[in-house]
Structure formats: structure tokens, C-alpha cells
Amino acid sequence: MSSLHKFAPVPTLTRRDQVAETLRRAIVSGQMPPGTQLIESRLASELEVSRGLLREAMRELIESGLVHNRPYAGTFVTEVNAQVLRDVYEVRRVMEAQAYTRLWPRRDEAFRAELQQRFDRMIDAVQQDDLGAEIRAEAHFHGLVYERCGNHLMPALWQQMTQKIQLGFAICQIAHAPKVDFEQNHRRFLDCALGDSLDEMLAELNVHLDRGLATIQFEATLNAPAGASAEAASLASP
Numbered sequence: 060m061s062s063l064h065k066f067a068p069v070p071t072l073t074r075r076d077q078v079a080e081t082l083r084r085a086i087v088s089g090q091m092p093p094g095t096q097l098i099e100s101r102l103a104s105e106l107e108v109s110r111g112l113l114r115e116a117m118r119e120l121i122e123s124g125l126v127h128n129r130p131y132a133g134t135f136v137t138e139v140n141a142q143v144l145r146d147v148y149e150v151r152r153v154m155e156a157q158a159y160t161r162l163w164p165r166r167d168e169a170f171r172a173e174l175q176q177r178f179d180r181m182i183d184a185v186q187q188d189d190l191g192a193e194i195r196a197e198a199h200f201h202g203l204v205y206e207r208c209g210n211h212l213m214p215a216l217w218q219q220m221t222q223k224i225q226l227g228f229a230i231c232q233i234a235h236a237p238k239v240d241f242e243q244n245h246r247r248f249l250d251c252a253l254g255d256s257l258d259e260m261l262a263e264l265n266v267h268l269d270r271g272l273a274t275i276q277f278e279a280t281l282n283a284p285a286g287a288s289a290e291a292a293s294l295a296s297p
Contacts (some may be wrong), residue, residue: 088191
């Protein structure tokens, strides 16, 4: 019998990976809003890296769609596309409803305890006024049902959407639109997820997503350039 192939240890994150992750977190947390120009000289100086290494990191963000190049202008954080986020929320609505439906009769104490812990960490981040941590914690909270629903494709699909979902979360937190109380809104979601009625859970999921989507679309309409208000308004209609 032949022995199994021996793999070399996986290396730790390279500096390029670390720079890319630093920029990614700044973007999804709203610290670098859509339309912000990424000025190489300034970023390389602040991060204490070479401009060549910075370009490699930025190339990774370009490939993921978070930033883009404008010919003869530079590199910019991708502008919020309300239609793309609307599509993401529509897909999430279907997936999350299916995930809760599959999971419902199998919600054990481990799931209940983990969801409560993720909720507590999310509220801790809110109380510490750490927007980046809050957004990551919110994605972690909502991601549990995808991890535990029993469909092996669900976690991968959630991960594929996470960057855009986090952009949506960031917009909701920094938007000018009137917002519901964050903790109260998510506590209601938690109570339904741990409650006895699947119908109530699915109804709350729809309300929860509608609130977030309405905020995103309000912000897109507010920030629409002159001449584009009619198109933005059409995106804002349910």
C-alpha cells in the first residue's frame, strides 16, 4: 500500500495578503466609502509597504470587484450598485428561508447556544462603536443557519455573497436614512429563530431583509447623480 502524499505546512499570510485584508475591511466597514480614490503614494506610506506590493494587493481587490481602475484617473472603491445589492438580497431571501426550513426541526442546544453567543458578540461590537467588528459580527450571526442547515453547498454560497452582504450592512449603518434600533431589530430576529413558529421566523426574515434593502435603496437614491434620479427611484420601488 502506497503511503499518503505528505503536504508542506501552509504558510502564514503574506504581507500582500495582509495589506489586501486591511483594505478590504476598510471598504466593507464604510471607512473607505464607494468612490474613494486609492492613492498609492499615501497608502504605501501609511501601511509602510512598497508601491509594488500595494499594487499586488489592490489587484486582488480589483478581481473581487471591490475596487476598479479608471483609465487615466486611478483606482477607486467601487460605487454602490443598488441593483446588484437588490439582486443579492433577493437571492439571500430565498436561500435563508430554505436554510431555516431545513434546520427548523433540528435546532439543538448547540445551535441555540451558538446563535445566542454570536448575537452577544454582535451587540458588544455595537456598544464598543467598532463599525468594522460590528459588520463582521453581523455576517457571522446570520451565517450560522447556512453552516448548520445540512446542505453542504449553503456555507460556500454564503461565503460567495459575504463581501456584497457586508457592503450592504455597511451602507445600512452609515446611511442617512432613518434606521430602526439595531439591537431591538436583531433581538426580534433572534427570538424568532429560537422560537416555536417557523411561519413567524420566515415572516420576520422577510421584514428584516426589507428593512435593510429599503435603507440601501434610499441611500442609492439620495446619492444618485443629477439626471439619474428617475432610475434610482425605480430601483427603490419594491
